[in-house]
Amino acid sequence: MKAAVWHGKRDVRVDEVPDPVIQEPTDAVIRVTSTGLCGSDLHVYEVLSPFMTSGDILGHEALGVVEETGRDVTGLRPGDRVVVPFGIACGTCWMCREGLQSQCETTQVTEHGSGAALFGHTRLYGAVPGAQAEYLRVPQAQYGPITVPADVPDDRYLYLSDVLPTAWQAVRYADIPPGGSVAVLGLGPIGEMCCRIAQHQGAGQVIGIDLVPERLARVMARGIEAMDLTQHSDVAQSVRERTVRGPDAVIDAVGMEAHGSGAGRMAQALPGLLPDRMAERLAGKAGVDRMAAIHLAIDMVRRGGTISLSGVYSGMADPMPLLRLFDKQIQLRMGQANVKRWVPEILPLLGDDDPLGVDDFATHHMPLDDATYAYELFQHKDAAKVVLRP
DSSP: OEEEEEEETTEEEEEEOOOOOOOSTTOEEEEEEEEEEOHHHHIIIIITGGGOOTTEEOOOOEEEEEEEEOTTOOSOOTTOEEEEOSBOOOSSSHHHHTTOGGGOTTTOOGGGTOOSOBBTOOGGGTOBOOSSBSEEEETTTTTSOEEOOSSSOTHHHHGGGTHHHHHHHHHHHHTOOTTOEEEEEOOSHHHHHHHHHHHHTTOSEEEEEESOHHHHHHHHTTTOEEEEGGGOSSHHHHHHHHHSSOOSEEEEOOOTBOSSOHHHHHHHHGGGGSOHHHHHHHHHHHOOOBOHHHHHHHHHSOTTOEEEEOSOOOOSSOOOOHHHHHHTTOEEEEOSOOHHHHHHHHGGGGSTTOTTOOTTOOSEEEEGGGHHHHHHHHHTTOOSOEEEEO
């Protein structure tokens, strides 16, 4: 089969690789019909390269048709159309029963001290072959895949794999009071969807902050307040002026690759210049992220407010202004999305009225053969959301 394969930092190629097969009784194999390109894919494309291995298959957003199931998978049969959550969970352990599927005790990557295994990620999360391929082996298929109708376009349900539950959890974790205010830092796919969900859930004021004109235009088209951070010398002060004392909540949808952190960028890039084993040891113990976004969130949120992190951070030695956090009495919530926890709340919004605008959320649909170009396009922010068709 064809797949998008990692060969090195900023080096993704479409290769012929072996077809996946059933390995465990709880596996399924699906034929992928749509797979998304996400901001998290850019982390493995560049920053997390010390934890990658040449030949890793990328991608973690998948919708497709079941081809084969293991003997212990009783809820699916060949021909079913399914969306596959990006995190792999068993559904029966204590964490899963508590709605913390991202911490699944069955699939935790304990050798690295990490939570549940993820599709298409580094060896920190299991190095499970990813979804940007013609076929995908789905572990724990007795629980993970979500059956969806066969007679609607793929984009209607594809985002249940990641974008929708990740943004939904970010907004829920933000704990925006009824009619309250929220600022969203970063208007990539997750940040933009956070704005849409916060607006839908009744936030009185939603401010989307970015520096890419096309991203700002997309949120403004839906009646959301937009702020170009390049036009303000003090972004936090400008937001405070718009919200009296600062927003009730801030969602950081940027994470470790924030702009405006020159020293942080240099420190973040250093492991990539070292031999693989040395780079992995350094990144795993002394890795530093670019922290501009979280520091901005801490500065801008009102006293007693909440910061919700959906942007990924990976540094083990990141400096945090604990005095500021303590003094402002800020609540901080974060984590990988617990997809299956939120699906029952999201599914009713995927009817024909489409209040979140999922049908036209993607800006680019491209064949899998164009994955190399798609990564370059997305990395340079020339595409808001890319969907690949194997």
